[in-house]
Amino acid sequence: MPPPSSAPSSPLRRVAVLVLDGAKPLDVGIPAQVFTTRASMPYEVRVCGAEPGLVAGGDGLSYAVAHGLDALAWADIVFVPGYRFPGREDPPRAVLDALVAAHERGARLAAISTGAFALAATGLLDGRRATTHWHYARALAAKHPLVRVDENVLFVDEGSVLTSAGAASGIDLCLHILRGDLGVAASNHAARRLVAAPYRSGGQAQYVPRSVPEPLGERFAATREWALHRLDEPLTLEALARHAAVSARTFSRRFVEDTGYTPMQWVMRARIDLARELLERSERSVEQIATDVGLGTGANLRLHFQRVLGTTPSEYRRTFTQGE
Numbered sequence: 001m002p003p004p005s006s007a008p009s010s011p012l013r014r015v016a017v018l019v020l021d022g023a024k025p026l027d028v029g030i031p032a033q034v035f036t037t038r039a040s041m042p043y044e045v046r047v048c049g050a051e052p053g054l055v056a057g058g059d060g061l062s063y064a065v066a067h068g069l070d071a072l073a074w075a076d077i078v079f080v081p082g083y084r085f086p087g088r089e090d091p092p093r094a095v096l097d098a099l100v101a102a103h104e105r106g107a108r109l110a111a112i113s114t115g116a117f118a119l120a121a122t123g124l125l126d127g128r129r130a131t132t133h134w135h136y137a138r139a140l141a142a143k144h145p146l147v148r149v150d151e152n153v154l155f156v157d158e159g160s161v162l163t164s165a166g167a168a169s170g171i172d173l174c175l176h177i178l179r180g181d182l183g184v185a186a187s188n189h190a191a192r193r194l195v196a197a198p199y200r201s202g203g204q205a206q207y208v209p210r211s212v213p214e215p216l217g218e219r220f221a222a223t224r225e226w227a228l229h230r231l232d233e234p235l236t237l238e239a240l241a242r243h244a245a246v247s248a249r250t251f252s253r254r255f256v257e258d259t260g261y262t263p264m265q266w267v268m269r270a271r272i273d274l275a276r277e278l279l280e281r282s283e284r285s286v287e288q289i290a291t292d293v294g295l296g297t298g299a300n301l302r303l304h305f306q307r308v309l310g311t312t313p314s315e316y317r318r319t320f321t322q323g324e
Contacts, residue, residue: 013181015045016075018099019065020091020118022084023057026167027112031079034174034190041190042182046071050095058084069098077177078102082113082132082167087139090121100124103160110162110177112170119161120144129156130163154260183320184276219244220251220258227267231274232294235267271295272308279317286313 015035019028028047035043047063048071049055055063072078078099090096099122103109111119116132117140119125126146131137137151150156155164155173164173171194179187223244227235240263241251255263271293278289290301298313305313 011042013043014074014076015043015079016067016071016077017045017047017079017081018072018095018118019047019049019055019057019063019081020083020095020115021056023055023063024082024084024113024167025057025059025061027081027083027115027170028057028063030112030167030170031081031110031174034171034178034194035077041186046074048072050092069094072098072102072107073105075102075107077108077110080109080111080115080118081170082111082115083118084114086114086117086136087143091118096122106160108160108162108177110164110173112164112173113166116140116163117143119163120147124161125163128158128161130158130161131156131165132163133166183280184273185280188277219246220254224259224266228270231267231271232292235294237263240267268304269308272304275301275305275313276309276316279313280320289313 015031017028017031032045032047035041035045046067047065048067048069049063049065051068052066053064055065057063080099095118099109099119103122103124109119109124111130111132113133114136116125116130117136120130120140120143125144127148129148129150130140131150131153132140134151137149140147141149151165153165154169155162155176157176162173162177164170175187175191178190223240226243227240237248237252240255241248244251246254252263255261255266259266261269274293275289275295278284278292282289284292285298286301287298290296290298293301295301295304302312305311305316309316311319
């Protein structure tokens with residue numbers, strides 16, 4: 001599928017990826033790759049450190065960064081990837097001051113995994129919800145007791161400050177930011193490029209606290225894929241469970257563990273997301289889109305759109321239609 005046609009005309013957004021000592025390779029690479037400048041992505045990325053030069057990373061890798069903290073004064077979004085031994089020492093004072101200054105200037109700050117420790121050290125997470133990798137959640141809460149640490153979610157969006165769990169949830173956070181900046185079409189396009197799930201709930205648990213039989217997990221994934229191709233048809237709990245060849249009770253319980261949603265919440269979210277993409281990329285009327293996504297009438301689509309997104313289809317279309 002071609003990239004979203006509205007993306008190139010969107011205003012350029014500036015992204016800084018702050019590499020600290022002991023930075024984890026996957027955590028650094030995720031925002032750098034997701035937001036790297038291309039025709040379909042109106043972002044410019046600069047990788048930076050406390051100062052230009054070589055930064056010793058984790059897992060035997062080092063990073064030659066071209067920019068220092070001046071990149072934080074330039075950026076609209078600052079990513080702080082995770083780093084080794086976050087509970088030992090805070091980042092240098094100059095780094096913390098630069099993060100605070102960027103936030104005060106209006107930049108969004110987004111931490112991946114243990115990068116939350118750096119944001120917490122600035123005081124910007126005090127009184128806010130935040131998450132980090134489950135292995136470090138108690139350490140973060142102990143070191144920064146004013147932070148409301150939630151270890152049972154993939155990411156937390158507090159508006160100007162965002163945090164995520166392990167590396168994979170860093171992808172979820174980046175796609176969440178893309179969805180808010182450019183819309184569902186751009187986010188789905190990026191997810192396809194990354195071969196990643198287009199949407200996982202931020203409220204989904206970081207891990208399932210017991211083993212899950214792999215064949216059943218694959219079966220549930222196949223059922224979700226099956227449902228996505230039939231959103232314009234009646235989709236009941238019983239129909240989904242029947243496709244997965246399990247009882248409705250088992251399907252409902254396991255579905256929440258896998259996705260963070262009940263089956264019917266997930267179906268509704270999928271229908272709303274498809275409606276968003278159609279509003280962004282087509283000229284179909286609200287009534288036609290309501291039929292396309294299985295919500296029947298324009299009134300029904302408007303009702304659920306307002307409940308889920310807090311806006312109307314018409315307002316949403318105006319927000320994400322460029323050049324009109």
